[in-house]
Amino acid sequence: MKIGIIGAGNIGGNLTRRLTALGHDVSVANSRGPQTLTALAEETGATPVTVGEAARGAEVVVVTVPLKAVPDLPSGLLDGAADGVAVIDTGNYYPQQRDGRIAAIEDGGLTESRWTSQQIGHPVVKAFNGTYAQDILDRHRPAGDPDRMALPVAGDDDAAKRVVRDLVDALGFDTVDAGGIDESWRQQPGTPVYGLQKGLDAVTEALAEASEERPADFRG
Numbered sequence: 710m711k712i713g714i715i716g717a718g719n720i721g722g723n724l725t726r727r728l729t730a731l732g733h734d735v736s737v738a739n740s741r742g743p744q745t746l747t748a749l750a751e752e753t754g755a756t757p758v759t760v761g762e763a764a765r766g767a768e769v770v771v772v773t774v775p776l777k778a779v780p781d782l783p784s785g786l787l788d789g790a791a792d793g794v795a796v797i798d799t800g801n802y803y804p805q806q807r808d809g810r811i812a813a814i815e816d817g818g819l820t821e822s823r824w825t826s827q828q829i830g831h832p833v834v835k836a837f838n839g840t841y842a843q844d845i846l847d848r849h850r851p852a853g854d855p856d857r858m859a860l861p862v863a864g865d866d867d868a869a870k871r872v873v874r875d876l877v878d879a880l881g882f883d884t885v886d887a888g889g890i891d892e893s894w895r896q897q898p899g900t901p902v903y904g905l906q907k908g909l910d911a912v913t914e915a916l917a918e919a920s921e922e923r924p925a926d927f928r929g
């Protein structure tokens with residue numbers, strides 16, 4: 710598949726590594742420009758591009774920048790993407806440490822991914838947000854392995870969610886359907902599933918145990 714990755718940090722870099730290893734055609738962008746991504750490109754075979762070029766022809770786009778940077782992404786970010794492009798949002802809201810207060814999330818009651826989808830003007834599928842970046846490299850396992858981790862995946866568009874779940878499976882992780890984007894508070898920071906390194910049953914249970922109330926550590 711042709712995959713565009715916007716953000717080349719902990720998560721974007723490791724997804725670039727694993728998705729190229731699986732044979733996908735990956736373009737990757739950061740804020741400083743493609744000339745700063747030559748080492749990652751040499752290591753992985755990915756194509757460094759500008760943010761505006763990242764989605765061009767892509768069947769999957771991954772938005773993996775700090776939440777506070779989402780409003781800075783160029784408008785028309787997904788113009789030129791393939792029809793039906795699945796957009797993965799890995800984002801988390803860290804008001805105290807990184808992102809500052811976002812009123813639409815805290816007062817408006819939006820889930821973090823609903824806010825991001827409104828900012829970029831496209832539905833998103835929430836995945837990898839509670840996964841340690843290093844686990845993407847180290848903890849993938851073949852299907853059926855007793856130690857295989859499961860990751861929650863939330864989204865409103867069933868076709869896009871299917872594409873993402875299949876991709877996560879190919880990357881070496883089971884998935885649990887975590888419902889729609891308005892329910893994706895179940896996998897936000899501070900919930901039982903966030904950072905959980907367990908299999909299908911434990912992840913399903915953790916999603917069910919989540920409380921919609923935002924924990925104090927994650928309020929601005």
Ligand SMILES: NC(=O)c1ccc[n+]([C@@H]2O[C@H](COP(=O)([O-])OP(=O)(O)OC[C@H]3O[C@@H](n4cnc5c(N)ncnc54)[C@H](OP(=O)(O)O)[C@@H]3O)[C@@H](O)[C@H]2O)c1
Nearest residue numbers: 716717718719720739740741773774778799800801838842
């Ligand atoms: N770290 C983890 O283990 C982890 C796990 C799950 C989810 N997440 C979430 O995933 C998101 C990304 O986290 P991360 O740890 O990968 O972040 P990170 O290491 O800080 O990397 C952020 C990347 O986003 C790029 N970026 C920033 N502003 C941009 C802009 N306006 N346009 C284009 N690119 C921009 C940065 O480019 P420059 O370097 O050029 O500025 C950098 O490549 C966050 O919401 C985070 O909470 C992180």
